[in-house]
Amino acid sequence: RNGRGGDPRARGGAGGRGGRKTTIGRRGKPLNPTTWTSGERFGRRFTHHKDTEDEHKRQSPLTTLRLCGGVAFALSLLLTLLSGCGGVITPEQRGGTPTTVPSSPLPPPPDRSTAVPLSQPTFTTATPTVTPTPIIHVVQRGETLSGIAALYGVSVEALQVVNGIENPLLLREGQELVIPTGEEDVRSSGGLLLPTPTPLPVGVRGLGFYETPVGSLDCYGEVVNTTPYTVTNVLVRVTLFDGSGNALLSGEAFAAADLLLPSGRAPFDRAPFRILFLSPPPDFASHQVTVLRSELAGALAENYVPLVVPHPSGTPSGSQFEVAGEVRNDDPERTVGQIVVVVTTYDQEGRVNGFRQQTLAAESLAPGETAALQLVLTTYDESPADFSVVAYGQARPAPGE
Known part of the structure; x- marks a missing residue:
């Protein structure tokens, strides 16, 4: 009998084989075999009847073990899931004095809301260079x-x-x-005409130097053909020297006319030139002029026709000089186009103090025709004491050629 208050001997001895075994519930209370339930917490109810008590006695330990194993497995799985999520389970302590267990301190979790890279690359931004508008x-x-x-x-x-x-x-x-x-x-890089090994003898005269309002140095001069041939591509170099004869700076320029007719055919045997030194040396003491290039015109001379400018007028006006007149084609056969006029001014010493080259608006001049001429140029120092005008055009093919 397993009821409350039963025979104490019913508990049996340790390891007794023939005694009746009393099932002890929680807190030492025996369970009623007729109403004992197992698995209540899991939603299933098992009722043990007296006639199946022996079978229950054989199965209850195994069933209990299975239930305990299932609970343990569930708890283990739950702990594994919680630990995988980074959580820490602290069991609730019921009564008693808590025992402090020494443990290594855990590092605090990083604050991802304000995470900053350990090292940030430094980018260097190039400072843009201001390029002047051309x-x-x-x-x-x-x-x-x-x-x-x-x-x-x-x-x-x-x-x-x-x-x-x-x-x-x-x-x-x-x-x-x-x-x-x-x-x-602005140094020559090979695109310009190179000096000839033996330039034809061309003279230079009327060289003058003039300071500009912005501090540059203007050099004017005139080349004169001293040969009996028509010359073209006349290139001049002017070099500045210091007091010890050391070269400081040089510049080059072509003559302002395509052709220089043979010597003695003034004013067609001469043409002005101009060289501008943007940053001149302040202490230059002397200069030298060299003709780097002058060539025979050859067949090129046949394409140019000298034109006549009869009685041109020149009127000074401050630093400017106005030239007016007309250009006439005296060639009896050829019509010319692209008419170019070159005006050169001279001071009292014969130095060139200004010149201007201009193409007239007239598209062509037939034999005997004229075109108006009027231009203004800037001169240096004093008003010009003299001036010269040269005009020429390029021959055009006759109709049908």
Whole structure:
């Protein structure tokens, strides 16, 4: 009998085989075999009847073990899941004094909301270089390279180098020219005509130096053909020296006329030139002029027709000089086009103090026809004591040729 208050001997001895075994519930209370339930917490109810008590006695330990194993497995799985999520389970302590267990301190979790890289790359931003806006000049009818150079205060050579112009006398209307601002390298790089080994003997005279309002140095002069041949591509170099004879600076320029007729055919046997030194040495003591190039014109001379400018007038006005008149084609057969006029001014000493080259607006001149001439140029120092005018055109093919 397993009821409350049963025979104490019913508990049996330790390991007794024939005694009746009393099932002890929680807190030492025996369970009623007729109403004992197991698995209540898991939603299942098992009722043990008396007639199956022996079978229950054989199965209850195994069932209990299975239930305990299932609970342990569930708890283990729960702990594994919680530990995988980074959680820490602290069992609730019921009564008693808590025991402190020494343990290694855990590092605090990183604060991901304010995470900062350990090292950040440093990017260097290049400072942009301010590039000056280039000055573009569109060639108009009647303009020449020397006139454009004088307009902007630059040298003809600088315009040639920057724009790749081989012959400064061959410009076309509408051509765009980049005006050098002083930052460009204006040294000849091979695109220009190179000096000939043995240039024809051409003289230089009327050299004059003039300081510009911006501190540059203008050098004017005139080349004169001393040969019995027609000469073209005359290139001049002027070199500045200090007091000890050391070369300081040099510049080059072509003569302002395509052709120089043979000696004695003035004014067609001469032409002016201009060299601008943008940064002249302040202490130059002397100079030297060298003709680097002068060639025989050959068949090229047949394409040019000298024109007549009868009785031109010159009127000074401050630092400017105005020339007016007309240009006439006296060739009996050939019609000319692209008419070029070159005006040169001289001071009392015969030095060149200004010149201008201009292409007339007239598209062509037939034999005996005339075209109006009027131009203004800037001169240095005093008003010109004298001036000369040269005009020529390129022969055009006759109709049907």
